Structure formats: structure tokens, C-alpha cells
Amino acid sequence: MDKNLQQLLEDERKELSKQDALLQEAERILIKSRLSEKNILNNLKFYNSSFEFLDEDEIEQEKIFTQAQIKNLSKKLRLRFLPSQHSASDIPYEAILKIKELNKTYRKDLKHFKIVSTAKFFTTANENVPAMLFAQTLYGNYYLVHTWGKSFNKWRSVKFFALRNFESLFTSLFLFTLAETLLMPNHLLTTDTRAGYFSLYRMACVFHLLILNAAFTVFGLFSTHLNFSESTWNDVPKQNQK
Numbered sequence: 001m002d003k004n005l006q007q008l009l010e011d012e013r014k015e016l017s018k019q020d021a022l023l024q025e026a027e028r029i030l031i032k033s034r035l036s037e038k039n040i041l042n043n044l045k046f047y048n049s050s051f052e053f054l055d056e057d058e059i060e061q062e063k064i065f066t067q068a069q070i071k072n073l074s075k076k077l078r079l080r081f082l083p084s085q086h087s088a089s090d091i092p093y094e095a096i097l098k099i100k101e102l103n104k105t106y107r108k109d110l111k112h113f114k115i116v117s118t119a120k121f122f123t124t125a126n127e128n129v130p131a132m133l134f135a136q137t138l139y140g141n142y143y144l145v146h147t148w149g150k151s152f153n154k155w156r157s158v159k160f161f162a163l164r165n166f167e168s169l170f171t172s173l174f175l176f177t178l179a180e181t182l183l184m185p186n187h188l189l190t191t192d193t194r195a196g197y198f199s200l201y202r203m204a205c206v207f208h209l210l211i212l213n214a215a216f217t218v219f220g221l222f223s224t225h226l227n228f229s230e231s232t233w234n235d236v237p238k239q240n241q242k
Contacts, residue, residue, distance in 0.1 A: 004151045005116065005130045006144065008077070012069040052111040053138045054102070063144040065134075070116060070142065074233035077152060078160040080122060081234050084113040084133065089125045091115075095133050095146035102135065102145070112136040113145075119237045165230040173217060177210045 056064055067081075074081050084091065103110055115121070117131035130149035134142035162172035181202060190201040220226075 004147060005073075005132050005149075006147045008152070009065055009069060009073050009116075009132070009144075012073045013065060050138060051107075051109050053136055054106065054108065054110065054143050056137045056139055056141065056143075058106055059137075059143055064137065064141050065144065066141050070134075071233055074116060075164050075229045076157045076160070078118070078156075078163060078229045079116055079233065080119050080237070081114060081116050082122060082236060084115050086122050086236050087115055088123050089117075089121050089129060089131070091133065092146065092148050095148070098145050099135070110135050114142065117149075119232075123237050160229065163226065163229055165228050169217070169228070173213055174210065177206060177213050180213075181206045181209060 070081050073079065099110060099113075102108060112135065114134045114136070115131055116134070118129055120126060121129045121131055128150050130147075130152055132147045133145045135145050137143055162169050184202075184205065186195060186197060186201075189195075189205055190199075192201070195201055
């Protein structure tokens with residue numbers, strides 16, 4: 001069954017390690033100390049800007065996500081995580097109403113919003129593209145304000161696996177080359193009729209085909225200007241740069 005963006009992001013949160021949780025708690029303690037009465041004068045600029053962020057102690061905990069969780073999801077599904085002003089698509093009116101309600105309920109003037117969606121969302125107006133709107137919290141995390149658009153196909157993460165980073169690209173290349181070699185009949189590998197199916201000839205073929213496939217892949221990446229999701233997840237698409 002296909003999952004919407006919020007469900008996929010919740011899956012990412014379940015994988016949060018204990019070490020990451022401890023780092024988050026340390027950050028919370030540090031921020032709280034800066035907002036304590038005796039430190040307000042020393043951190044007046046930060047205190048004044050605090051009204052632009054949500055306080056995690058006041059809002060629903062299940063809707064709070066870390067940047068690391070959002071980054072992992074973006075890498076897996078080849079998404080972008082960008083400030084809302086870069087959006088080329090309209091933000092639903094329901095999301096605007098939720099922002100107004102948050103401002104009224106918590107006496108805030110929220111200004112720091114980000115959106116998770118495909119690169120297409122930031123280059124072409126499209127209401128059906130899945131997207132999530134986040135408001136930043138005092139602790140550098142993100143509160144999920146609204147989700148809209150259709151669900152992603154469950155094979156999307158598989159489709160873009162090779163483009164996550166260099167390691168995933170090499171893994172995909174190796175598996176493809178291995179499958180390619182295993183499907184080859186012996187007579188295409190050698191004229192030696194005594195050679196068995198699993199022989200040095202087949203091993204050598206894997207090595208040479210891997211080099212050939214790698215060369216074609218690198219050429220394809222350069223010619224199409226494709227970059228790894230690891231480096232583009234928070235980059236503004238070129239079509240939308242001003």
C-alpha cells in the first residue's frame with residue numbers, strides 16, 4: 001500500500017538512535033538556559049526572535065521532526081527541503097488557516113517555514129504533487145503544519161536508490177553487472193569448452209563489465225547534470241533561482 005509523506009516521515013523517526021535523542025535533549029537544555037529570566041538581557045536579540053518560532057514544550061510532540069529525519073526521507077525519495085518562498089506551487093488555504101491558528105493559540109508571529117516536496121513543486125505549479133509544510137521550532141526542529149497532495153508510489157525509494165549517494169550508486173552498478181554476467185551463456189565468455197559455468201572467465205567478465213558500466217554511468221550523469229540526492233536535498237532548483 002502506498003504511503004503519504006507524513007507516514008513515510010514517521011517511519012524515519014522510528015529509526016532515530018539513542019545518541020541522536022541525547023543530542024536533541026542537550027540542545028533543548030541549552031536553548032532553555034538562554035531563555036531563562038537571568039539570561040534574557042544577555043541574549044536579547046535571540047529572545048526577540050523567539051516569537052517567530054514554536055516552543056516544543058507547548059505543541060504536539062508527534063508532529064515534531066528533526067532535520068536529520070527530514071534529510072533521510074528526502075535522500076530516499078529524491079525530495080527537496082526548502083524555504084516556502086521558493087515554492088512555485090500554491091500553498092493550500094487550509095495550511096494558511098492552520099498557521100493563523102498556531103499564531104493565535106501560542107501568541108506567535110511565525111515566519112520560518114519550509115516545505116518538503118519534489119523538485120517539480122518548486123519549479124512548476126502543480127496541486128497534485130505531495131508536499132509538507134513545516135514551521136521551525138526554538139530547538140532547530142520542525143513542526144508539521146500541513147500535508148497535501150497524492151501519495152507516493154511505494155517503489156519510489158527503489159527507483160531513486162542509485163541516486164542517493166556514491167555508495168548506493170556503486171552498489172546498484174555492482175548488482176546490475178553481476179546479474180548481467182550471470183545471465184550470459186558460456187559461449188559468449190570463452191571458446192574453452194571445458195570451462196564450467198562458474199569459472200575465472202565469468203569472474204573476469206564481472207570485473208570488465210563493471211568498468212564499462214561505470215564509464216557509461218559517469219558519462220550519463222555528467223551529460224544530464226544529475227547530482228546525488230545527498231547533495232541536492234536542500235538546494236534550490238536552477239529553474240527557480242533568482
